[in-house]
Amino acid sequence: AILRPQPIGPAAPRPDAARPRPAPAPRPRLRAGSPLRPSASCPPPGSMSPPVPPASTAPAAIPARGTSPRGTSPRGTSPRGNSPGSTPSRGLSPRGGGFLSSFAKVPSLPGKLGDWAGGRNSQGDATPRAARDSQSGAGDPASAGLPRLTYFNARGRAEVVRIMCAEAAYNYEDYRFRPNLENECRAPEVHQRAQRQCLCQTHGPGNDEFVEFKTSGKSITGQVPLMEIDGLKIAQTSAICRYLADKFSMAGSTPAERAYVDMVSATLDDLYIFMVQSMIERKVDIDFYYEQWPKVGETLERMAAEFSSTSGFFVAGHLTWVDIYGFHMFTRLEEGHAGALQAFPRLDAIARNVAQRPRVKTWLTQRVKREKALGNYIDWLL
Numbered sequence: 001a002i003l004r005p006q007p008i009g010p011a012a013p014r015p016d017a018a019r020p021r022p023a024p025a026p027r028p029r030l031r032a033g034s035p036l037r038p039s040a041s042c043p044p045p046g047s048m049s050p051p052v053p054p055a056s057t058a059p060a061a062i063p064a065r066g067t068s069p070r071g072t073s074p075r076g077t078s079p080r081g082n083s084p085g086s087t088p089s090r091g092l093s094p095r096g097g098g099f100l101s102s103f104a105k106v107p108s109l110p111g112k113l114g115d116w117a118g119g120r121n122s123q124g125d126a127t128p129r130a131a132r133d134s135q136s137g138a139g140d141p142a143s144a145g146l147p148r149l150t151y152f153n154a155r156g157r158a159e160v161v162r163i164m165c166a167e168a169a170y171n172y173e174d175y176r177f178r179p180n181l182e183n184e185c186r187a188p189e190v191h192q193r194a195q196r197q198c199l200c201q202t203h204g205p206g207n208d209e210f211v212e213f214k215t216s217g218k219s220i221t222g223q224v225p226l227m228e229i230d231g232l233k234i235a236q237t238s239a240i241c242r243y244l245a246d247k248f249s250m251a252g253s254t255p256a257e258r259a260y261v262d263m264v265s266a267t268l269d270d271l272y273i274f275m276v277q278s279m280i281e282r283k284v285d286i287d288f289y290y291e292q293w294p295k296v297g298e299t300l301e302r303m304a305a306e307f308s309s310t311s312g313f314f315v316a317g318h319l320t321w322v323d324i325y326g327f328h329m330f331t332r333l334e335e336g337h338a339g340a341l342q343a344f345p346r347l348d349a350i351a352r353n354v355a356q357r358p359r360v361k362t363w364l365t366q367r368v369k370r371e372k373a374l375g376n377y378i379d380w381l382l
Contacts, residue, residue: 147172147229149240150213153374155328155367156381157237158225163324163354164241166363168248172229177209179376238265245321252320260307260315264322267303268329271296275332275382282380284336293333297344300326304346311346312353319354327354332382 149165151158153176165172185200200207213219219226219235226233227240234240245251245261252258274296278288303314310317314326330351333340341348354360371377 147227148175149173149225149227150175150177151225152177152210152378152381153371153376154378154381156378160237160321160325160328161225161227161240161244162367163328163360163363164244164248164250164321167319167324167357167359168244168250169359170244170248174370176374177207177213178374180208238269241265241321241325248321250319250321250324252315253318257316257320260303261320261322264300264303264307264314265325267296267299268322268325271300271329272382275329279380284332284382286337289337289340293340294343297341297347301344301346304350311349314350319357323350323354324360327351327360 147170149158149161149172162174164170187200213224214222218228218233220233221235223235225237225240226235227243228234229243232243234243242251252261271293274292275284275288278285278292307315308317314320314322326347327350330341330347334351341351355364
């Protein structure tokens with residue numbers, strides 16, 4: 001058929017153009033104090049009941065594929081080679097084993113939030129703001145004038161920095177915010193209805209230290225971790241790690257090695273983002289181990305094989321800061337699902353190598369004692 005030019009002019013009116021359209025129904029507006037919207041005003045201190053602690057502080061078992069908190073869905077039940085009796089996809093091995101079980105297992109503190117969820121900390125005091133703060137406070141009183149790392153009493157985004165300092169035998173102040181259990185919850189209806197432990201007093205608007213820190217302007221981002229060192233105030237975990245890596249000779253010896261280190265670091269950042277985005281009820285969803293982790297794990301495995309001819313390291317056969325970063329992330333993976341590294345032998349070797357270093361082993365034991373001493377450990381921050 002021959003295409004002929006069409007005359008240019010106003011478009012013909014549609015047949016239904018003159019048909020009246022019904023007005024959209026008005027949306028219901030939630031009033032303050034309704035079940036779906038907490039009251040704008042907080043109740044006076046002491047007038048609210050404490051958050052309901054969980055029935056058990058034991059770590060929950062990893063649900064089977066397709067039975068995650070998202071509910072059984074077509075995605076979780078579709079045949080993808082992971083059905084019962086089939087071979088799991090690369091990156092997820094049957095539960096059991098893993099590098100954490102091959103040596104003195106790194107102890108964690110599941111359920112420590114329950115120690116103070118009812119209004120009392122692990123020592124039984126009504127508030128951590130007690131006289132003993134001068135003896136066992138968040139920071140070391142003898143560390144005045146030392147470089148200071150500021151964060152919550154959690155591993156989270158500061159743990160890589162702590163392990164780097166431990167490996168380098170670097171003396172610094174590990175300052176951790178203390179909770180304010182005497183402060184009222186900022187969303188009591190939400191937390192009580194969900195039977196969820198209130199975190200306002202740990203790293204939310206009910207923590208006096210954290211609120212004061214954010215408004216002080218000490219951190220240019222208003223976030224933690226923050227490292228005060230050499231007259232600088234460095235925010236953002238990657239910036240802190242790179243600065244310390246230069247001081248500790250963990251950044252790579254040549255421009256090519258430093259480029260490889262940055263590539264691994266960026267990929268580990270992607271892994272962290274995927275894990276955070278998949279979290280449901282403060283736990284990494286089981287679907288993450290079937291979908292995102294095999295892809296990222298395969299990339300990291302190839303990097304370790306190409307960038308280092310020696311097993312146990314990411315780059316050039318010697319320790320760099322991304323080995324420690326990888327160890328921290330792989331530990332969290334294994335804690336979520338044992339055996340997650342069995343399909344990736346080079347990543348497993350890196351985790352074992354870092355865990356067996358004498359100074360790192362000492363720190364892995366000391367950190368648990370410190371977390372328990374403060375009594376407000378937040379175990380779910382990655």
